[in-house]
Amino acid sequence: MNDDLVARLKANPRYHELVQRRTRLGWVLTLIMLVIYYGYVLLIAFDKDLLAAKVGHGVMTWGMPIGLFVIVFTVVITGLYVRHANRTYDDLTEQIKREVA
DSSP states (O other), X not given: OOHHHHHHHHHOHHHHXXXXXXXXXXXXXXXXXXXXXXXXXXXXXXXXXXXXXXXXXXXXXTHHHHHHHHHHHHHHHHHHHHHHIIIIIHHHHHHHHHHHO
C-alpha cells in the first residue's frame, strides 16, 4: 500500500467512524465475555456447593448447565458479532473503498 493511499484512508471520516465503532463494540463484547467467563470461574472457586447441587432427581448438577451456558454464550456472541459486522462494517468498508480509490 503506498503512502498516498494510506494518508487518504486515514483522512477519511468514515474510516475513523469504522474504527471507532468496531473498537467500541469489540470492547463491549470483550467485557461481557470476561464477566461471564470469570463469573463462572469465581463461582467454581467460591460456591462449589451451588455447582454441586443436583438438578432434579438425576445425576446432573448445576455446574453442567451453567458450564454449557458459558460455551453456548461464546458461540452466540461470536455469531452476533459476525452478523453485525457483515451488515454494518462491510457496507461502511465498501463506502470507504469507493471514496478513497
